[in-house]
Amino acid sequence: MAAAVRLRSDFDGAALRRLARASRDAKQVRRLLALAAIYDGGTRSEAARVGGVTLQIVRDWVVRFNADGPAGLVDRKPPGLRPLLSADQRRALAKIVEAGPIPPAHGVVRWRLIDLAQWVWDEFALSISKQTLSRELRALGYRKLSARPRHHAQDADAIPAFKKNFPAKLAAIRTRLPRGTAIELWWQDEARVGQKNGITRRWARRGTRPSAPHDQRTASAYIYGAICPAEGKGAALVLPRCNTEGMTLHLAEISAAVSPGAHAVLLLDQAGWHGSRDLVVPDNITLLPLPPRSPELNPVENVWQFMRDNWLSNRVFASYADILDHCCRAWNTLVDQPCRIMSLGLRRWAHRS
Structure with missing residues (x-):
């Protein structure tokens, strides 16, 4: 059986308990208290009981704590999948949304998700679903809004x-x-x-067509x-x-x-x-x-x-x-x-x- 990994020496049980009282992360609090038990002379089994986990997980906590201190006991957000669109492609998408479609070239007078998905394919040879494209647009700050009427003869200046x-x-x-x-x-x-x-618009079940007098x-x-x-x-x-x-x-x-x-x-x-x-x-x-x-x-x-x-x-x-x-x-x-x-x-x- 591998020897227990020693805890770093620049902390003690009292310090970890003070950090636990100040923390608002429940998982970090539990881990700090478990390691505080070891600093106070308790066994790794006692620390596992405090944390409600196995000995192997306590060992993992010790390794993370030794490497990064108390911050190492906070769960990091997983990186997730690599984005389908690059930063340059997102900028190009935002630019074409702002400019709007050219009816003779794009065949539509307003962008729909399916039209933008086709544009992404034509420009970058990337196949993107409407759901993913919707998330990308929302992340860029776009929402589907009602257009405000503007008089056709209005002086732009x-x-x-x-x-x-x-x-x-x-x-x-x-x-x-x-x-x-x-x-x-x-x-x-x-x-x-x-x-x-x-x-006017009203709330109704999806797929239905509400009526009004x-x-x-x-x-x-x-x-x-x-x-x-x-x-x-x-x-x-x-x-x-x-x-x-x-x-x-x-x-x-x-x-x-x-x-x-x-x-x-x-x-x-x-x-x-x-x-x-x-x-x-x-x-x-x-x-x-x-x-x-x-x-x-x-x-x-x-x-x-x-x-x-x-x-x-x-x-x-x-x-x-x-x-x-x-x-x-x-x-x-x-x-x-x-x-x-x-x-x-x-x-x-x-x-x-």
Whole structure:
């Protein structure tokens, strides 16, 4: 029988017990206490009983402890199989995902896992399963997300230019106000809610196709909504149509919600009724138009999406009055959640100005 391997001499039983008390790894604690028993003069059999293992495993612990100290008693994560894709291949995969497919060349307008698997085969002669490819994409930080609509005629430079010049525009507005006037940033938009309502995603068993009620009638109303994300507040009206008169009423509603002594800078799109000469703008509001065809700059778009997904979709409205009731209830529920307005509406590029 092989002789027992001696423990290294720079530790003792008391030191190992102190390490065991400080450790949060249960397996390391058990091994430290077993070796502490040997340091205290116990036999290897006694150490095996403390650790609940065989003599051979105690010997293995001693060898690991002698080589690496207490860290050697922590189980290391096994290396696993060698990755199928190299680092260069992962970078190429990320690049092609970012660029998107070229329809004439790839035959598709969006990447599916099976299409990317074919691309990997064409590029690297590697056969990869959809499951493995999915894990690779997730490890690279990719998820399958809904695309945000972008107007086909949008000026590619308009949004970056607006964000860059926004602090200067805000400073110019400040110069026209009395010294010390606080500025509140507000955002405004309108949303149509009608009987021909939307259907959202819902949880259902895999392989099934869930159903939801869908009306074909056409009664509708418009929510004029505005939020001040920094303050977590909002102001809205529900009206039968979008026009200058309705916008004038909404501006009066926003004006009443602005803090006393403060001035609101209201960012909004360039709809005709937003810039009409007949529009009555209160003294405590300055209108700041957003670039044309740039709805992604307006966080109220996110508010509409949230309200539809959670409170307004998958419904059948019995009448116009029913639409009004649901729109008012949804907006009131939103303004009762200031943190929700902040979460949906705060934009770093605007609120750091």
